[in-house]
Amino acid sequence: MDPHLVTALNGPLLELEKNVVEATPSIERWFRLEWQDHTPPFYCSVDLRNAGFKLAPVDTNLFPGGFNNLSAEMVPLAVQATMAAIEKYCPDAKNLLLVPENHTRNTYYLQNLARLIKLMRMAGLNVRLGSISEEITGPTELSLPDGSVHVIEPLIRINNGRRVGLPDFNPCTILLNNDLSSGSPAILNEVYEQSLLPPLHAGWTIRRKSNHFAAYDDVVRRFAKLIGVDPWIINPFFNHCSEINFAAREGEECLAANVNSVLVKIRRKYREYGIKEKPFVIVKADAGTYGMGIMTVTDASEITGLNRKQRNKMSVVKEGLEVSDVIIQEGVHSFERVDNAVAEPVVYMIDRYVVGGFYRVHDQRSEIENLNAPGAHFVPLAFSHPHALPDKAAEPGTAVPNRFYMYGVVARLALLAASIELERTDPEMAAI
Amino acid sequence: MDPHLVTALNGPLLELEKNVVEATPSIERWFRLEWQDHTPPFYCSVDLRNAGFKLAPVDTNLFPGGFNNLSAEMVPLAVQATMAAIEKYCPDAKNLLLVPENHTRNTYYLQNLARLIKLMRMAGLNVRLGSISEEITGPTELSLPDGSVHVIEPLIRINNGRRVGLPDFNPCTILLNNDLSSGSPAILNEVYEQSLLPPLHAGWTIRRKSNHFAAYDDVVRRFAKLIGVDPWIINPFFNHCSEINFAAREGEECLAANVNSVLVKIRRKYREYGIKEKPFVIVKADAGTYGMGIMTVTDASEITGLNRKQRNKMSVVKEGLEVSDVIIQEGVHSFERVDNAVAEPVVYMIDRYVVGGFYRVHDQRSEIENLNAPGAHFVPLAFSHPHALPDKAAEPGTAVPNRFYMYGVVARLALLAASIELERTDPEMAAI
Numbered sequence: 001m002d003p004h005l006v007t008a009l010n011g012p013l014l015e016l017e018k019n020v021v022e023a024t025p026s027i028e029r030w031f032r033l034e035w036q037d038h039t040p041p042f043y044c045s046v047d048l049r050n051a052g053f054k055l056a057p058v059d060t061n062l063f064p065g066g067f068n069n070l071s072a073e074m075v076p077l078a079v080q081a082t083m084a085a086i087e088k089y090c091p092d093a094k095n096l097l098l099v100p101e102n103h104t105r106n107t108y109y110l111q112n113l114a115r116l117i118k119l120m121r122m123a124g125l126n127v128r129l130g131s132i133s134e135e136i137t138g139p140t141e142l143s144l145p146d147g148s149v150h151v152i153e154p155l156i157r158i159n160n161g162r163r164v165g166l167p168d169f170n171p172c173t174i175l176l177n178n179d180l181s182s183g184s185p186a187i188l189n190e191v192y193e194q195s196l197l198p199p200l201h202a203g204w205t206i207r208r209k210s211n212h213f214a215a216y217d218d219v220v221r222r223f224a225k226l227i228g229v230d231p232w233i234i235n236p237f238f239n240h241c242s243e244i245n246f247a248a249r250e251g252e253e254c255l256a257a258n259v260n261s262v263l264v265k266i267r268r269k270y271r272e273y274g275i276k277e278k279p280f281v282i283v284k285a286d287a288g289t290y291g292m293g294i295m296t297v298t299d300a301s302e303i304t305g306l307n308r309k310q311r312n313k314m315s316v317v318k319e320g321l322e323v324s325d326v327i328i329q330e331g332v333h334s335f336e337r338v339d340n341a342v343a344e345p346v347v348y349m350i351d352r353y354v355v356g357g358f359y360r361v362h363d364q365r366s367e368i369e370n371l372n373a374p375g376a377h378f379v380p381l382a383f384s385h386p387h388a389l390p391d392k393a394a395e396p397g398t399a400v401p402n403r404f405y406m407y408g409v410v411a412r413l414a415l416l417a418a419s420i421e422l423e424r425t426d427p428e429m430a431a432i
Numbered sequence: 433m434d435p436h437l438v439t440a441l442n443g444p445l446l447e448l449e450k451n452v453v454e455a456t457p458s459i460e461r462w463f464r465l466e467w468q469d470h471t472p473p474f475y476c477s478v479d480l481r482n483a484g485f486k487l488a489p490v491d492t493n494l495f496p497g498g499f500n501n502l503s504a505e506m507v508p509l510a511v512q513a514t515m516a517a518i519e520k521y522c523p524d525a526k527n528l529l530l531v532p533e534n535h536t537r538n539t540y541y542l543q544n545l546a547r548l549i550k551l552m553r554m555a556g557l558n559v560r561l562g563s564i565s566e567e568i569t570g571p572t573e574l575s576l577p578d579g580s581v582h583v584i585e586p587l588i589r590i591n592n593g594r595r596v597g598l599p600d601f602n603p604c605t606i607l608l609n610n611d612l613s614s615g616s617p618a619i620l621n622e623v624y625e626q627s628l629l630p631p632l633h634a635g636w637t638i639r640r641k642s643n644h645f646a647a648y649d650d651v652v653r654r655f656a657k658l659i660g661v662d663p664w665i666i667n668p669f670f671n672h673c674s675e676i677n678f679a680a681r682e683g684e685e686c687l688a689a690n691v692n693s694v695l696v697k698i699r700r701k702y703r704e705y706g707i708k709e710k711p712f713v714i715v716k717a718d719a720g721t722y723g724m725g726i727m728t729v730t731d732a733s734e735i736t737g738l739n740r741k742q743r744n745k746m747s748v749v750k751e752g753l754e755v756s757d758v759i760i761q762e763g764v765h766s767f768e769r770v771d772n773a774v775a776e777p778v779v780y781m782i783d784r785y786v787v788g789g790f791y792r793v794h795d796q797r798s799e800i801e802n803l804n805a806p807g808a809h810f811v812p813l814a815f816s817h818p819h820a821l822p823d824k825a826a827e828p829g830t831a832v833p834n835r836f837y838m839y840g841v842v843a844r845l846a847l848l849a850a851s852i853e854l855e856r857t858d859p860e861m862a863a864i
Contacts, residue, residue, distance in 0.1 A: 028556025029526055032515070036523055077509050080785050083464070084516055091468055094461055122822070124460025147825065353512050390554070393579065 347411035
C-alpha cells in the first residue's frame with residue numbers, strides 16, 4: 001500500500017530528494033546541533049503539500065489530535081520519543097495531567113485521547129484528565145472507544161495555589177491537548193513550578209501563523225545552504241495583513257495588494273522552473289485552526305468581489321475566535337492521490353522525533369483546496385515500512401523510504417521553526 | 433505469526449505478567465530513575481529462556497551481532513535510540529569509527545555490519561571501519577551483502593598519538609562490535625579524548641559472567657520488591673568456581689559441590705511451586721561467548737565422570753581463550769516452540785531502549801540445551817505488533833503485546849545489571 005508514489009516527482013523535487021538522501025548524515029547532525037540550542041515542542045503535527053515540483057509545510061499544529069490515525073506499528077516509536085521528552089522536563093515524574101479539548105463528545109477525538117493516554121502510561125506516567133471546559137463542573141465519567149473509562153474533572157490550584165492539579169493529584173507536567181482557541185483560562189496563569197506543555201503562548205489566542213513562517217524562513221535559509229537547494233522548493237512565500245474586518249470590508253486593499261505580490265513572486269518562480277500550473281494563494285486566519293477561515297485565491301480581484309456569505313465564512317474560526325489578522329500564503333498544489341482522491345501527508349512528531357504520519361484524503365476537494373474539512377479521511381503513512389531506511393542507490397523519486405525520509409526532514413524543519421517561533425514570542429523572554 | 437504463544441504460561445509466570453502489565457507506569461518510572469544513576473551500555477542483546485513458570489536472562493552480550501535478524505519495521509526505533517545514545521556521548525559528533533569482528537568473511541556477520549552502518553548513518557554519523565585484526569594490514573575492500581562496498585583499514589593513533597582513528601578520519605566515538613576475545617589490543621589503550629564504547633573491560637578477556645549475574649541479583653531484588661513478585665521467577669541461581677583446569681582435571685571438587693548446591697536450591701523452589709520438571713544446571717565458561725564451553729548437567733556425578741572429549745570441549749572457547757573460571761547457573765527450560773523446534777527469545781537494546789528481538793530456534797536441541805550453536809536460525813520477534821501496547825484488560829498469558837512487554841522488561845533488567853557491572857569492574861574507578 002504505497003498510494004503516494006502515484007505522484008511523480010519532477011525537476012526540483014527529484015533534485016531535493018536526491019540531495020536529502022545523499023546528505024543524511026549531515027542533515028541528522030545539523031538537526032542534532034540545532035536541538036542543542038532549541039528545545040522542541042512536546043509534540044507537533046505538520047501538514048505538508050507535495051506538488052511534485054515543490055514540497056512544503058502549510059500548517060504546524062502544536063496541539064495535535066489524530067494520534068489515533070497513526071498506524072499501530074508506530075506506537076513503540078512514539079513511546080520511546082515520549083520517554084525522551086519526559087526525561088527532559090521531569091525525570092522523576094510520576095503524574096501527568098492531560099487537558100483535552102472541550103468537545104469531548106467527538107468519537108474521533110476520544111480515540112485520539114485514548115491513544116495519548118496509552119502512550120503516556122507506557123512512558124511511565126500516571127495520567128489523569130483535567131478540564132478547562134465550563135461544562136465540566138465535577139468529576140465526570142468519560143468512556144473511551146478502547147473500552148477504558150476515565151474520569152475528567154475541573155482543574156484546581158493546589159499547594160496554596162502555587163500549582164495546578166486535581167484533588168489528590170499533583171502532576172509534574174501539564175500537557176495541553178487543547179489549543180486554547182476559547183482563550184487562555186486564568187487557572188493556567190502563573191504556573192512556575194510545573195512544566196506546562198506547550199506554553200500558553202502556543203495557544204491560538206496568542207499564536208500567529210505569520211510568526212511561525214517567519215521562523216521557518218530563517219530555518220530553511222540555513223538548511224537550504226547546507227544541502228545546496230533553492231529554499232523556495234520547500235518554502236511557500238507569504239505575506240501578512242492585520243486589522244482586517246471581513247464583515248465590515250475593512251483592510252481589503254492590504255489583502256488584494258498582498259495577494260497580488262505573492263502571486264507575482266510565484267509566477268516568477270514558475271517561469272524559472274518551467275512550471276505550467278496556475279499559481280494560487282491561500283488566504284487564511286493568522287490565528288486559529290480546524291480548517292476554518294480558509295480561502296483559495298487565484299487573482300487579487302477575487303478579494304474585492306467577496307459576497308456576504310464568503311465574508312462571513314472568513315470572519316470567524318473555531319470557538320468564535322474573530323479574524324483580524326490574515327496570512328496570505330503561496331498555494332502548493334497537492335498532486336498526491338489516494339484512490340484517486342486528493343491527499344496530503346501529515347507528519348507527527350514527539351520531542352525531536354518523527355513518530356508517524358498519515359494521508360489526509362478528501363474526495364470532494366481539488367488539488368488547490370484545503371483538505372482539512374468535513375469529509376476527509378485518513379490513511380496511515382507507512383513510515384515503518386519494511387525498507388524504512390533511505391536507500392542511496394535507488395533512482396530518485398522511485399523509493400518509498402526516500403520520499404518518507406524527505407517528508408520527515410521537511411516536517412522537522414517546521415518543528416524547528418516552531419521551537420524558534422515559541423522562543424521569540426515567549427512573553428517572559430520579552431520581559432527580561 | 434505469533435509462534436511464541438504456543439508456550440502456556442503457568443502459575444508464577446502468569447502472576448508475573450499480570451503484575452508487570454498492571455505496574456507499567458511504575459516500572460517505566462523506576463527504569464527512568466535508574467538511568468539517572470547509571471549509564472546504559474551503548475548496545476546490548478539479552479538471551480532469555482521462558483520455562484512457562486520462569487523467565488530469565490541467561491546471557492547478556494555487550495557486543496551484539498545479529499542486528500540483521502531484527503525485523504525491518506524496528507529500524508526506525510533503532511535509529512531513534514541511536515540518536516539518543518550519540519547525543520549523550522558526542523552531541524556534535526560527525527564521525528564514528530566502527531571496529532568489527534575479525535572474521536569478516538562470515539556473510540551473516542557482514543549483514544549485521546551493513547545494518548549497523550545504516551543505523552549509524554541514519555542517526556547522523558559518517559561511519560568508517562577500523563580493524564584490530566592482524567590480517568588487515570592496509571585499506572581492504574569489503575563488499576557487504578546489501579551491495580555497498582566499504583573499506584576497512586587498520587586502526588592508527590592520530591593527533592600525536594592522543595587519539596585513535598584512520599588516515600584523515602578523526603572520530604569522536606569508537607564503537608566496538610568486536611568482543612575482544614583475542615585480547616585487548618594495545619592501540620586501544622589510553623583512549624581518553626574519545627568515547628570508546630563499550631569500554632575495554634567489557635571485552636571477554638576481562639569481563640566475567642559471574643560479575644554480571646551478581647549485579648543482576650541486586651537489580652532483581654529491588655525490582656521484585658517494586659512489583660511484589662518472588663525474585664526467583666526472573667533470576668536463575670548461580671555459583672562460581674575459579675582455578676579450574678578441565679584438561680588436568682583440576683577443580684572438579686569445587687564444580688561438583690557447586691553443581692550440587694545449585695541443584696538443591698532449584699529442587700526446593702520446584703517443590704514450593706509444585707513444578708514437576710527435572711532440575712538442571714548449565715556449566716559454562718565465566719568469560720567468553722559464542723555458545724562454546726557450555727554443558728548441561730543434571731547431577732553432580734556427571735562432573736567427575738567427564739571423558740576426555742567432553743573435557744577438551746569445555747577447556748577453550750572462542751579465539752582459543754582458555755577456561756579457568758566457570759559459572760554454574762540454574763538451567764531454565766525453554767518451552768517456547770517455533771514450528772515445533774525449541775526457541776529462545778533474544779532482545780536487542782540500544783541505549784536504554786528495546787529496539788527489537790528475535791527467536792533463536794534450533795530443531796536439533798532439546799529444551800534443556802543451549803541453543804546458541806551451529807544450526808540455529810532466527811525468527812524476528814514482532815515487537816512492533818499491530819497491538820503493540822500492553823493490554824491491561826487481556827486475560828494473563830493470552831496477549832502477545834503483554835508477553836513481549838514482559839520480555840522487554842526482563843531484558844532491560846539485565847541491561848541495567850550490565851551497566852552496574854561495568855561500573856563495579858571499571859579499572860579506573862578502582863584506581864581512585
